[in-house]
Amino acid sequence: MKIIIDAMGGDNAPQAPVEAAVKASKELDVYITLVGKTDVIEKELSKYNCDRDRMTIVHADDVISNHEEPAKAVRSKRGASVVVAANMLKNGEGDAMLSMGNRGALLTAGLLIVGRIKGILRPALATLLPSAKGPKMLIDAGANTNCKSDNLVQFAIMGSIYMKNVLAIENPTVGLMSNGEEEGKGDELTKETFPKLKNAPVNFIGNIEGRDVMEGTADVITCDGFVGNVILKTVEGMGHVVSSKVKGMFMRGIISRLAALFVMKGLNEFKQTMDYREYGGAPLLGTKRPVIKGHGSSDAKAVFSAIYQAKKFVETNVTDEIVKNINSMEDKGND
């Protein structure tokens, strides 16, 4: 299996992608293609001992930064690392791609270059969020605004397949994000989506509310990408503030620093719960081949998790199963 990595994207590029790629090529039984400026990557690679048989560099002259307008940049910068990587994926020169760079550019490249699965109206970004009951999926986490009910149904189907295959959750539950639990609650979109989810091939448990995100009530949370983005960033922001408050609690003086030693195990568990790095990247579901968005601030550990996730994404045939499911739904629709 070959994973294509945009080595130029993210706050810690190229160090983090390269370090993670070296580790992955040794430990995960994968071949890695690093896409970006050859000299920069070579210099970074020279710091490590690695098996160059499992590691290829493909040169890309350009980079799309976080401040560029995504659609325009993807169209005009043919030599940008994310564009080169997407073209390689499209042409079958790899089994999955991963980028920590400009989110919009990756989504655009996924949509326009890698392409949608036939029948999928809009691919969706799926994020794993921490919860009291382990990682849960939020889909769409920000690829699409102004969604229709049919989009939300497809998000639920794709998310369920991913959670079943990649996270080995049997018959994953699906919750529809709303402003109340009762069937009648919601805005126009969720009210229209509710009956459709009842008839969809998913384990639908009804409306859920914001508090269910952290409580982990549903394995898959389906919503419009505007709402999903707000949820994701609210949780991330709260994680930062809370973590720094907890840290501050122990940093007030010598005695409180000592106290930290006494609760070290609990403190580590707490950190782990709040740590997005454990959960890898956010898969874009609905494209012809696996595309994964790593967090912009990913360190090598987070990139490694995302590579591991990309491997599982490929191995467990998520994309094939989405294709089959959509086809069978379309067949039913034609009856």
Added chain:
Amino acid sequence: MKIIIDAMGGDNAPQAPVEAAVKASKELDVYITLVGKTDVIEKELSKYNCDRDRMTIVHADDVISNHEEPAKAVRSKRGASVVVAANMLKNGEGDAMLSMGNRGALLTAGLLIVGRIKGILRPALATLLPSAKGPKMLIDAGANTNCKSDNLVQFAIMGSIYMKNVLAIENPTVGLMSNGEEEGKGDELTKETFPKLKNAPVNFIGNIEGRDVMEGTADVITCDGFVGNVILKTVEGMGHVVSSKVKGMFMRGIISRLAALFVMKGLNEFKQTMDYREYGGAPLLGTKRPVIKGHGSSDAKAVFSAIYQAKKFVETNVTDEIVKNINSMEDKGND
């Protein structure tokens, strides 16, 4: 000043409302009217030493529980405590009302009985959320779904007046909740609202994102009530999960319990940050007289905060100022 309290609403009624009312009548220079079943309230009141000159009971035979359909219940249960209280407020038999009961019923009673301020399209529920920079307002936090841009502009105006008057924040900043900071980001609603907020009589700082909620980037966060409800409950849910994790960290054994003593000051500050009780209730802004929703799980301390807030709401003439602002906007619109 007279505050009308629905003594039958909330998880801890009548104990919490009555205890808080007694304390408020002593400490806050307010007169209190407790609405509900006389015998039940009398029995609760008998536990305290209080000045009955400052405390009236008005009998209400019925209660609207949390499980009832709000609009229907308000229309059919004329003798319900929240309905009786709203009618008293409408008739000028009090200056503000407070209920910890069925949220939808209170909103309906506020809208249908107390009534909208002329020119206000939809009253909005405003919640104070904790942030790294102190309490910030989320409006609408769940009274309205499927909002229009004019609603969001009015929410911003009303919220700004409240924050300026009640929380003494000079020239409060307003952020429009969106899925990106740039002006072009958002869904149809926020894209239409952005230019209108630029021209509104508020200190508009542009789009904000979910992470800005806890970071406290804006004093007033304006959004559709569906989105606001999701944010509010996501934050509440995360608060619960995080607090129990932190608590668990210290409860593992004797040594970790001892450690808690060493960080007591920090731990208390942490608790305070996560504690909605500090912030009183959620004002319904845009009704002819002040209506406040206390949290359903309010204890006496939280009810007391909400009474204090109701007093400030009245004293600082929030309602009058909203009326003036809306009139002057309408005058401008007629130019």
